[in-house]
Amino acid sequence: MNQNNRPYIVVTNQGQSLPPFELTKSKHILGRDCQFADLLVPPDWGVISRCQATLVEKQGNYIIYDGDGVNPSSNKLFINHHLIAHDIGYPLQNGDIIKVGQNINILITLKYFNSHSLSNVNQASLSSINLQQKSVVIGRDETANLQLLSPAVSRKHAVLDYLEPSTYLLYDYSTNGVYVNGTKVNGKIIINTAATIKILPYTLLLQNNQLFIADTGDNIRLDARNIVRTVKGNGNEQITLLNQISLPIEPGQLVALVGGSGAGKSTFMRTLLGIEPTTTGTVYLNGEDLRNNFNLYRNQIGYVPQKDIIHNSLTVVEALRYAAKLRLPQDADIDEIIEKTLGQIEMQERRHVLVKNLSGGQLKRVSIGVELLVDPKLFFLDEPTSGLDPGLDKKMMQLLRKLADQGRTIVLVTHATGNINLCDRLVFLGQGGNLCYFGTFSDACQFFNLRNGDFAEVYIQLDNQTAVIHTTQRYRWSSYQHQYIDQRLGVSDSSVIAPKPSPPRVSPLRQAWILCQRYGQIMARDPVNVGIAIATAPIGILLIDLAIAVREPFILGSEADPKLAPLAQTVLLVFSCAAIWVGLAGSLQEIVKENDIYSRERLVNLNLFAYIASKVTVLSGLAFLQTLAMVAVILMAFGHPPATLLPWGLGLTITTYLTLFSALCLGLMVSTFAKSETQANTALPILLLPQIIFSGVLFQIKGVSQYLSWLTVSRWSIGAYGTLLDINGLVPEPIIFPDDKVMESAFKTNPVYDPSWGNLLINWQVLLLQGFLCLAIIFLLKKRQDII
Numbered sequence: 001m002n003q004n005n006r007p008y009i010v011v012t013n014q015g016q017s018l019p020p021f022e023l024t025k026s027k028h029i030l031g032r033d034c035q036f037a038d039l040l041v042p043p044d045w046g047v048i049s050r051c052q053a054t055l056v057e058k059q060g061n062y063i064i065y066d067g068d069g070v071n072p073s074s075n076k077l078f079i080n081h082h083l084i085a086h087d088i089g090y091p092l093q094n095g096d097i098i099k100v101g102q103n104i105n106i107l108i109t110l111k112y113f114n115s116h117s118l119s120n121v122n123q124a125s126l127s128s129i130n131l132q133q134k135s136v137v138i139g140r141d142e143t144a145n146l147q148l149l150s151p152a153v154s155r156k157h158a159v160l161d162y163l164e165p166s167t168y169l170l171y172d173y174s175t176n177g178v179y180v181n182g183t184k185v186n187g188k189i190i191i192n193t194a195a196t197i198k199i200l201p202y203t204l205l206l207q208n209n210q211l212f213i214a215d216t217g218d219n220i221r222l223d224a225r226n227i228v229r230t231v232k233g234n235g236n237e238q239i240t241l242l243n244q245i246s247l248p249i250e251p252g253q254l255v256a257l258v259g260g261s262g263a264g265k266s267t268f269m270r271t272l273l274g275i276e277p278t279t280t281g282t283v284y285l286n287g288e289d290l291r292n293n294f295n296l297y298r299n300q301i302g303y304v305p306q307k308d309i310i311h312n313s314l315t316v317v318e319a320l321r322y323a324a325k326l327r328l329p330q331d332a333d334i335d336e337i338i339e340k341t342l343g344q345i346e347m348q349e350r351r352h353v354l355v356k357n358l359s360g361g362q363l364k365r366v367s368i369g370v371e372l373l374v375d376p377k378l379f380f381l382d383e384p385t386s387g388l389d390p391g392l393d394k395k396m397m398q399l400l401r402k403l404a405d406q407g408r409t410i411v412l413v414t415h416a417t418g419n420i421n422l423c424d425r426l427v428f429l430g431q432g433g434n435l436c437y438f439g440t441f442s443d444a445c446q447f448f449n450l451r452n453g454d455f456a457e458v459y460i461q462l463d464n465q466t467a468v469i470h471t472t473q474r475y476r477w478s479s480y481q482h483q484y485i486d487q488r489l490g491v492s493d494s495s496v497i498a499p500k501p502s503p504p505r506v507s508p509l510r511q512a513w514i515l516c517q518r519y520g521q522i523m524a525r526d527p528v529n530v531g532i533a534i535a536t537a538p539i540g541i542l543l544i545d546l547a548i549a550v551r552e553p554f555i556l557g558s559e560a561d562p563k564l565a566p567l568a569q570t571v572l573l574v575f576s577c578a579a580i581w582v583g584l585a586g587s588l589q590e591i592v593k594e595n596d597i598y599s600r601e602r603l604v605n606l607n608l609f610a611y612i613a614s615k616v617t618v619l620s621g622l623a624f625l626q627t628l629a630m631v632a633v634i635l636m637a638f639g640h641p642p643a644t645l646l647p648w649g650l651g652l653t654i655t656t657y658l659t660l661f662s663a664l665c666l667g668l669m670v671s672t673f674a675k676s677e678t679q680a681n682t683a684l685p686i687l688l689l690p691q692i693i694f695s696g697v698l699f700q701i702k703g704v705s706q707y708l709s710w711l712t713v714s715r716w717s718i719g720a721y722g723t724l725l726d727i728n729g730l731v732p733e734p735i736i737f738p739d740d741k742v743m744e745s746a747f748k749t750n751p752v753y754d755p756s757w758g759n760l761l762i763n764w765q766v767l768l769l770q771g772f773l774c775l776a777i778i779f780l781l782k783k784r785q786d787i788i
């Protein structure tokens with residue numbers, strides 16, 4: 001502290017601090033140009049304007065204004081990502097850190113000290129650590145040298161080892177990853193110079209052997225700049241969905257996107273969220289291009305889509321637990337976080353209720369709860385109040401207000417305008433994505449000249465394109481455009497092109513295990529369905545036993561029987577088709593029915609391999625039970641043929657299981673292509689018919705149809721069954737008449753059933769190969785569906 005105990009500021013550029021500037025006059029100007037500024041920074045500090053900030057004394061303290069108080073500076077001033085307006089200013093308190101510009105890589109800060117003023121020393125100013133000759137642990141644990149208090153941070157997230165002056169070795173031990181200068185760390189990285197280290201919401205700066213928290217990520221602002229989105233219409237004409245929209249959303253604001261149906265609200269919200277591409281224009285998150293850096297933010301942005309995306313058969317607490325396990329690090333205090341979340345959404349009393357038994361409002365609250373688990377500071381909700389009664393609508397809006405007041409930036413699309421006065425900003429979009437209004441609710445009443453504040457009138461005023469265009473123009477020239485947009489839009493240094501960070505690393509095996517548990521639990525909640533899935537094929541097989549008169553279709557009696565081989569083949573066709581049927585029926589719905597949940601989880605951090613593996617693992621488990629049931633019934637209902645290559649029971653089990661596996665993979669693949677559950681159901685007969693027609697049992701397969709038969713599961717399944725059974729061995733020898741004429745049996749031996757190991761293995765291998773091929777196609781299809 002200086003001797004006179006006068007307030008002073010310390011200006012720091014990339015860790016290099018100038019001697020403190022003592023504030024002695026009633027007005028000071030900080031800048032690069034000695035013509036205006038009395039607090040002069042070196043002329044080569046180009047980010048600072050010639051006249052960057054004006055400090056005006058008021059009752060022993062100072063108010064800081066951007067620029068000269070009349071004109072703003074080019075890079076502007078920010079405190080916790082709140083823009084400091086050049087005309088309104090910001091009253092400084094001891095410990096405040098003001099940033100020039102928003103680009104974290106060009107960090108220039110002004111730190112204000114005044115021993116007589118209220119202290120506002122925040123975490124950022126305290127949390128710095130000297131790295132000289134030290135090893136520093138960064139993490140959530142209280143024993144960490146640099147503690148980062150976010151639930152998504154691992155207890156021991158990273159370790160920074162000092163190697164030699166200005167050289168460090170950073171080890172990443174985390175679940176959710178570390179990024180150094182925009183590049184994801186794979187295991188460890190040597191840092192030679194100053195670096196920006198991103199750990200979830202935190203930005204750490206390493207400079208001059210000091211590591212400090214430059215940003216806690218608590219305050220998120222979004223700046224949409226000149227957003228245009230056009231798409232091609234049916235006649236190849238360009239349709240404009242969003243038309244030149246620029247607006248700032250500041251930290252802690254609750255913003256409602258309103259407008260007529262089809263005006264582009266959801267499109268705009270998805271653009272602000274970073275998942276909808278723009279034709280021109282950019283959305284900046286705290287000054288960084290959001291789409292370019294989406295991987296840095298993907299697990300920190302909360303997004304509740306219009307459709308509720310929670311599994312119906314789980315209880316509230318189970319749904320939260322699985323979401324927490326998928327999104328949070330392994331060492332997170334999941335019980336504590338779930339308890340806190342249940343409190344936030346006021347669902348403690350309903351924790352053990354099945355999701356399908358919740359009311360619309362409760363369900364929406366659980367959807368919000370799932371997102372709150374990682375404590376996101378940026379939250380998007382698409383029509384969170386749709387279908388709620390006015391009372392619930394109000395409660396939901398109050399909940400969102402409370403969440404915003406806790407420091408979250410929240411954007412919601414809504415049609416219910418009864419409670420939008422709780423929002424800090426309204427965005428009214430007219431048809432064609434035209435920005436008709438942006439500002440507060442009370443100013444909206446003025447702008448639209450609303451009687452009694454009935455906002456529904458705006459929809460009537462703007463029900464035609466001419467009115468929309470006129471209002472858009474009127475808004476552009478109004479003082480509100482200046483007050484809410486021009487003055488407050490943040491700046492971003494687009495000249496710094498950072499590399500696109502890769503997505504955070506997750507453990508596919510851990511995720512697969514969590515997903516298997518969830519999928520298994522959902523299945524177990526519907527025992528009747530599981531029972532039917534297991535019993536269907538055995539019941540079908542028992543019906544054949546009733547239908548055919550012959551008790552032993554697989555065993556040759558003492559006399560040759562020309563009907564036995566075709567009968568055995570037909571019975572095997574039924575086995576094969578029964579297995580294919582149940583394999584398909586159990587899997588056709590399984591991907592399409594949770595497309596919405598998958599999309600949301602994939603956007604956060606879901607590993608595609610883990611997702612597919614969980615589906616295949618659980619369905620293969622079910623297939624195993626189905627196989628056991630089928631084999632048991634076959635062994636009970638029909639006589640056991642003599643062992644050829646393998647004992648009949650063992651061969652039957654392997655072939656049935658492989659048939660089911662191949663069919664369930666085919667079902668999953670079709671489910672990936674399907675647009676809806678109905679479409680997937682419709683596919684069942686279309687998939688089954690070729691299995692019967694091209695199986696080679698009902699018709700002789702020749703020419704092209706032979707190639708088609710290779711694509712079916714039944715061809716290889718019957719091939720394997722027939723080989724094991726040695727169908728050819730059931731065909732009677734040709735009858736030779738005394739005149740040497742030969743009468744062949746109507747059913748000829750077939751090389752498909754050649755009772756050799758080579759033949760059997762080919763059939764089994766093709767069944768496996770078909771399954772894996774389907775899985776590879778699912779992987780590629782799902783990968784192509786990735787939105788970002």
Ligand SMILES: Nc1ncnc2c1ncn2[C@@H]1O[C@H](COP(=O)(O)OP(=O)(O)OP(=O)(O)O)[C@@H](O)[C@H]1O
Pocket residue numbers: 231241259260261262263264265266267268
């Ligand atoms: N990818 C696209 N291709 C073509 N048209 C699209 C595309 N996405 C959206 N649209 C069209 O853009 C318009 C705006 O859609 P959007 O869903 O954003 O509107 P909205 O205001 O959210 O509507 P609602 O309130 O009815 O949900 C609609 O007419 C929609 O059909």
